[in-house]
Amino acid sequence: MGQLFMVGVDGSDGCRRAVDFAADQAARAGADLLLVHVIEWSRYEFLSPSEVAERHRQRERELEDAQTRLLDPLRDRLKAAGAEPRTVIRFGHGAEELCSAAAENKACQVFIGRRGRSRVTTLLFGGVAGALVQMAPVPVTVVP
Amino acid sequence: MTRPPLPRALFPPVFAALVAAAGPAAAQTTADLAGAPELGIDARVNAAIGPVADVFAGIIFYSVPVMGADLPLIVVWLITAALFFTVYFGFINFRGFGHALRLVRGDYEDPNDRGEVSHFQALTAALSGTVGLGNIAGVAIAVSLGGPGATFWMILAGLLGMTSKFTECTLGVKYRRVNADGTVSGGPMYYLSQGLAERGMGGLGRFLAVFFAIMCVGGSLGGGNMFQINQAFQQFVNVTGGDASPLAGRGWIFGLIAAVLVGIVIIGGIRSIVRVTEKVVPFMCGLYVLAGLIIILVHWAEIPAAFGAIITGAFSPEGVAGGFVGVLIQGFRRAAFSNEAGIGSAAIAHSAVRTKEPVTEGYVALLEPFVDTVIVCTVTALVIVITGTYGTPDADGVSLTSQAFGSTIGWFPYVLAVAVILFAFSTMISWSYYGLKSWTYLFGETRAADVSFKLLFCVFVVIGSSLQLGAVVDFSDAMIFAMSLPNLVGLYLLAPVVRRELANYRAKLRSGEIRAHGHAPPAGAAVRR
Numbered sequence: 001m002g003q004l005f006m007v008g009v010d011g012s013d014g015c016r017r018a019v020d021f022a023a024d025q026a027a028r029a030g031a032d033l034l035l036v037h038v039i040e041w042s043r044y045e046f047l048s049p050s051e052v053a054e055r056h057r058q059r060e061r062e063l064e065d066a067q068t069r070l071l072d073p074l075r076d077r078l079k080a081a082g083a084e085p086r087t088v089i090r091f092g093h094g095a096e097e098l099c100s101a102a103a104e105n106k107a108c109q110v111f112i113g114r115r116g117r118s119r120v121t122t123l124l125f126g127g128v129a130g131a132l133v134q135m136a137p138v139p140v141t142v143v144p
Numbered sequence: 145m146t147r148p149p150l151p152r153a154l155f156p157p158v159f160a161a162l163v164a165a166a167g168p169a170a171a172q173t174t175a176d177l178a179g180a181p182e183l184g185i186d187a188r189v190n191a192a193i194g195p196v197a198d199v200f201a202g203i204i205f206y207s208v209p210v211m212g213a214d215l216p217l218i219v220v221w222l223i224t225a226a227l228f229f230t231v232y233f234g235f236i237n238f239r240g241f242g243h244a245l246r247l248v249r250g251d252y253e254d255p256n257d258r259g260e261v262s263h264f265q266a267l268t269a270a271l272s273g274t275v276g277l278g279n280i281a282g283v284a285i286a287v288s289l290g291g292p293g294a295t296f297w298m299i300l301a302g303l304l305g306m307t308s309k310f311t312e313c314t315l316g317v318k319y320r321r322v323n324a325d326g327t328v329s330g331g332p333m334y335y336l337s338q339g340l341a342e343r344g345m346g347g348l349g350r351f352l353a354v355f356f357a358i359m360c361v362g363g364s365l366g367g368g369n370m371f372q373i374n375q376a377f378q379q380f381v382n383v384t385g386g387d388a389s390p391l392a393g394r395g396w397i398f399g400l401i402a403a404v405l406v407g408i409v410i411i412g413g414i415r416s417i418v419r420v421t422e423k424v425v426p427f428m429c430g431l432y433v434l435a436g437l438i439i440i441l442v443h444w445a446e447i448p449a450a451f452g453a454i455i456t457g458a459f460s461p462e463g464v465a466g467g468f469v470g471v472l473i474q475g476f477r478r479a480a481f482s483n484e485a486g487i488g489s490a491a492i493a494h495s496a497v498r499t500k501e502p503v504t505e506g507y508v509a510l511l512e513p514f515v516d517t518v519i520v521c522t523v524t525a526l527v528i529v530i531t532g533t534y535g536t537p538d539a540d541g542v543s544l545t546s547q548a549f550g551s552t553i554g555w556f557p558y559v560l561a562v563a564v565i566l567f568a569f570s571t572m573i574s575w576s577y578y579g580l581k582s583w584t585y586l587f588g589e590t591r592a593a594d595v596s597f598k599l600l601f602c603v604f605v606v607i608g609s610s611l612q613l614g615a616v617v618d619f620s621d622a623m624i625f626a627m628s629l630p631n632l633v634g635l636y637l638l639a640p641v642v643r644r645e646l647a648n649y650r651a652k653l654r655s656g657e658i659r660a661h662g663h664a665p666p667a668g669a670a671v672r673r
Contacts, residue, residue: 043250043262046422048570049493049577050410052269055261056498057326062259091259 003031006107008098011070014113018143019074022111023083033085035074036101037066041091063089095131103137110140197619204622213470218625219477222486225632226304229311232639237306237510244507251660260498263508270493273574274516275429276567277375278482283524284544287534290474291464293457295525297475302517305485306510311635314506314642315339316491330495332356332488333585336634352630359626360582366620368575370608373402376568377609379542383561399609403602410576411598425570428563436523439552443530450530482521483513487624488631492578503649576601
């Protein structure tokens, strides 16, 4: 098995640029592509009893939505360009999950798009890209 | 009722709008104008339900005189069960405490189950239904009637109640039903009918399940709805000027607004309101406990004396009707009312957690009476005892607690009013769900049954807020306690099932088949070091 390049994807423009850039790099290096989408989730979030009862169904819907609306179109686009990307969906904290996914799949590089939010927003909420750069086990390429 | 005076300037703008909507009636005549026509309806409803309610409440709260005090048998029923399960499961309420905390923290979470309902979420969802007016108003009643010593018995009842919750929530998960659409239905209705059918007592199981469901519907409309909105409205009127409050005697306006909000959440499925409440309620709960601790610390010199009063008051009270037994009853009764251990309601909320081992949810449920009674109720009681407010004449329930907090932190009664309204709202949302599950258990999971109950629930919000229905509230209180009759019979009969589950689970823990996944730091963290 050859090298694996991993791309963290959400629905943003930055993510599409990152996917295109990573696909280009992967084609040059002869590496495989893995698209990882993280659905923000915390075990400490508060739910009402009726939400608790419906959570399993809700989760199935979130998974299906992410697959059909985000990952499938991206994969189709890459397939048209000749690549054969795998896709993974995970629940949890964005940067943490991307790191675990990179380690579990033995990716040798991670690509991520920059959302391009204002300095204040980033200061308050942090950015996935920034956090990933801080904690990733492998080199990270942030695509502007 | 005594209350702190409130400067007009403090009225929030929303409130001013309400006053405008209510018309220009002078404040002092408001009560007369609005009170007169409603009195007739109150009296008629009370007269219609009164006799039935009296008989029913008389049966449920049947008391025997013990050493000069009236001992309600239902309290004996709940405490005996709690004590029995505590011994039967080898004091799991103490021994399982640490494991429960680790489960809540997610140490044993299967990574494949991420995104599902976590133990923490099931626990907090259940807590939103129990942390409420019982912790604020009920405790004040216990201390004003039973003296400081009631605190001791309340804590003891809370500690024992942990095992009742352990038992019912384990069964709730074991016998839950996963519907075709992926939603989960669980609770006493299911473990009573299916659990007992497995043991060859299908007929009895069905009877108990239906009995439970009927009582639960009544309890959700009463104690889980009318009682809550009624008390919230009282506190709201108290802090906005009492009889001079623009809403005094106009509970229907308050009720209508609340009913619309409840309706938007439960019928409209608009989650944003519940999102806000579910986030603010834990914050309020924390703020309440924090304020309590600050008051206790401010009065640090009196702490030893307060504990002395609690311990001596528990065993040799002076001036309490019924003496030792009287104090004990007050403590036990209010603890049971507050944490609902043995009532069966929590098993409905806990049943949807994602776990392969039903016992894990039992462990987590242990923490519920601990948080509710041993922490929150005790803080209320300590504040009332330490500030010496419990001897105050003319104050009981919410207003006594309000005074006790207000004596040290002057503005706290306003925060308390907001907290009470939010607690009431979140309790109502939780109980609407418990009532709905029982209703659909009785009438089938159809859309018509679903909507009809939700509409009925909203109508009862308005009724509970606008009428002074003493008899109906007694009736609904009785129904909540009556839920414990079928529930505990089932728990006794199914206790061996829980014991088997517990033994299997412990064996798997010992053998290492179930391991803590722990909070392994992300792989990157390890590499970086």
